[in-house]
Amino acid sequence: MRATAFVKGILTSPGQPRRRCHRNPHPGTRQGGAPTRAARLPRTATGMPMAAALVALAAMTLWAAMMGADAAGAGTGSGAGRLAVHFIDVGQGDSILILAPSGKTMLIDGGPADASERLIAYLKEQEVAKIDVLVATHPHADHIGGLVEVLRAFPVGLVVDSGKVHTTATYERFLTLIDQKNIRFRLGRAGDSIDLGPGFAARILHPTEPLPENMNDCSVVVRLEYGKVSFLFTGDAERDAENAMLKSGADLRAAVLKVAHHGSRTSSSPWFLKAAKPAVAVILVGAGNSYGHPHRITLLNLADYTDRVYRTDVDGDVVVTTDGTTFRVDTARGGP
Numbered sequence: 001m002r003a004t005a006f007v008k009g010i011l012t013s014p015g016q017p018r019r020r021c022h023r024n025p026h027p028g029t030r031q032g033g034a035p036t037r038a039a040r041l042p043r044t045a046t047g048m049p050m051a052a053a054l055v056a057l058a059a060m061t062l063w064a065a066m067m068g069a070d071a072a073g074a075g076t077g078s079g080a081g082r083l084a085v086h087f088i089d090v091g092q093g094d095s096i097l098i099l100a101p102s103g104k105t106m107l108i109d110g111g112p113a114d115a116s117e118r119l120i121a122y123l124k125e126q127e128v129a130k131i132d133v134l135v136a137t138h139p140h141a142d143h144i145g146g147l148v149e150v151l152r153a154f155p156v157g158l159v160v161d162s163g164k165v166h167t168t169a170t171y172e173r174f175l176t177l178i179d180q181k182n183i184r185f186r187l188g189r190a191g192d193s194i195d196l197g198p199g200f201a202a203r204i205l206h207p208t209e210p211l212p213e214n215m216n217d218c219s220v221v222v223r224l225e226y227g228k229v230s231f232l233f234t235g236d237a238e239r240d241a242e243n244a245m246l247k248s249g250a251d252l253r254a255a256v257l258k259v260a261h262h263g264s265r266t267s268s269s270p271w272f273l274k275a276a277k278p279a280v281a282v283i284l285v286g287a288g289n290s291y292g293h294p295h296r297i298t299l300l301n302l303a304d305y306t307d308r309v310y311r312t313d314v315d316g317d318v319v320v321t322t323d324g325t326t327f328r329v330d331t332a333r334g335g336p
């Protein structure tokens, strides 16, 4: 699927009227004003593309988790049967690097554009030579802003996108680069799975068609299960998305939860946390951000349902490594 052709289709399809996000919760995303070139593209005959084929996961496994925390240092890489998940401190935004035991790499979001230099340096430090799967949870600038430079800096095998169109120059640049570099592009929809090497896959739990109006609720939510240790990456999903996932009956249990929407009050409802039962929760959030993230109520809810909350504004980069039975958490600032 061509990324820009997809956008042409969605912007001109009679069933998909042009829409702007009804609010703009993040800075740096253009709202109002003249539409960008992508929005002015002529009608295409291609219409809506098909979402990627579904590949069912073979088996469910039991969930259990043990946790150990210590100072930053050795042992945070993948390989030798270990999975490493890096919650990278990109300020106010999300970026998560997954190093699979197979050697495959997945990057979920790329933080804001002004953090791209740090992000790229971080990826190189981790000896990332290629990004096999790049997931853009939704097109707000604090999630895809840094991905433009990532696409320039690294070979990318596949881009999985929400397909929620955002008429910003950043989103257009992102899609254009995907096409220029001939990168495979597909939509992430509930039920899809992402291959991360033999016997190992990530499953997409959200969204479903038709996409919600609220851009945050269009976030591609990914659940990763490695042996007995599971991870849930929720993007900026808010309450409606959480309710939809609960209603779907999907397994939401997660030893490690990426807290949705930077700890906003509009996410992490008690009933969602109760279903996820995370041993550890990680909030990606910028110090002194203007949104008041994370919200006090969310922190109280998290305290009820999880043993330990890490946050990138306090702990810096947070790295979880697991052999599929137990896991450990290391933080850049080495806090308790």
Ligand SMILES: [Zn+2]
Pocket: 026, 093, 094, 140, 142, 143, 236, 261, 262
């Ligand atoms: Zn965000």
